Amino acid sequence: MDRQSATAVQRECCSVLAGTGLGLRSAHIDLILSERPPVPWFELLADNHTAPGGLIPRQLAAVRADYPISLHCIGMSLGGTDPLDMAYLRTIKRLIQTYQPAQVSDHLCFSSHLSHQYHDLLPLPYTEEALLHVADRIRRVQDFLGVRLLVENVSSYLTYGHSTLGEAEFLAALTDSADCDLLFDVNNAYVNEFNHGAPAGDFLRQLPLERIREIHLAGYEDKGDYLIDAHNNRVSDPVWALYADVVEQLPDVAVLIEWDNDLPALEILLDEADRAERIRAPHNAAVA
């Protein structure tokens, strides 16, 4: 898909996301449907909502009737070397056709190998060979789904000795080669800075900012010597500080609060979203 046609598809089926949205979690859906909180958009974890019938699609249809959504995937295995999982991609395509998400994203990683599914975001070596391979897979996924993907930077606990490119250098080249966009996860960038020593500010500066269409915020778990991207806490102060730098440069990009484990009451998530908006407000009159 060339850049022009990908953009046309995106515009045809999608609204534009703005403001700070929340990850939609099943424990909150009844409350969301009964109280209709003023959340600008919700992110749907595609892999948790693949059921073709029953309660889940009905709830999603009800949420979608009132809110824009984005679709966030973990199973495309964009960096994998197995053949693309067409059964999985058909499910994602069905979700896209049903719920008309504004954006569709997955991660720069591999999650399956030799037919085994790992249900985790395993890191890639940043090499020229991997770059060509991932770009080709992203192009094929985009062609099949009919949307331009957002690719997210992942947190990692190892780097490869034979990598020849930096992560940001790899992502920048990837967006150009595959004509995809970026989802910048601020927490992941900070976790990697802490774990690997690569400054997150430098990482951000090397990315093509015009390609960043969504920003993620989440809480990590502090293990003392290292950080785990656990999505089980409030956003930490260093991540808020990095986020402030990000929104200064990208005041109009949609932001998401992610919280997956030890899920708190919805009002805590709304409070985090409110904080994200207050930090953004001086830079974006339209949202403020």
Next chain:
Amino acid sequence: MHLAETESLLTAGLAPRCSTAQRAGALRLIRENDRIPAELALTIYRNNLSGALIKALTAAFPACRRILGETCFNSIAHRFIENSPSEQADLNHYAASFSDFVDNWTATQAPFSDYRYLGDLTRLEWHCHTAYYAADDPPFDFKALAEASRDAEETLRFQLAHSLSLLQSDYPLMEIRETNLYQDDAAQVRADELPEYLVVSRPALQARVERVDAVTFQILSACQAGRTLADIANSGRRLSNTLLDALAELIQRRWITGFTLDSISTTREPVHA
């Protein structure tokens, strides 16, 4: 090093029972890092991988987990995971074979000899799990059935709801499950009529377990096996009113949702809600 080789070496080193050579192969990939030594990095990923699968098992088998307790359940779940890698991207499909594993576990591990019913209990929980996620069914096409020819019974096969599963057990599973899911204190489980014939379905939005009599169970089993109506009614005899009444009730309960004839089929694609 090629990407495929990198991925092979890393994933081999993450396997729960990897060999020393496989672990060494994965460790050689990893750049030195003072904060996260290579061995720790593998442990972090290994824990993430098993954590996702344990979470899936915990969600699918809540009554079994309550009976065994968290520590014991997790221990058995880890052993299952070691022998059962996930092969589908959709985690909701993981653990279909957990019941067989539990059967074997309770049969071979002496401390669990009083827990032989757990295999059937996990089977029942798995049926509830899959019923919840199953496709919706279209309404039964009475008009098409009425238009079928008089001798249609020779080739007519009824089809069951996508969410429906059948389970016959020598244990009072329904009561064991309900006691452990819905009561704060585990009550004494009493054995009613055994064997127990159970139908799991999703009549509305939640899975439901219902006891049925042996005849109803046999009719549903025959439908599930793809037997023709004539075959079910003992081929050669006229259909009895009793069987027709039973089938009408199964259709009314939406356990039978469609049919096929050799010449036509009213089997439609699952409805996407």
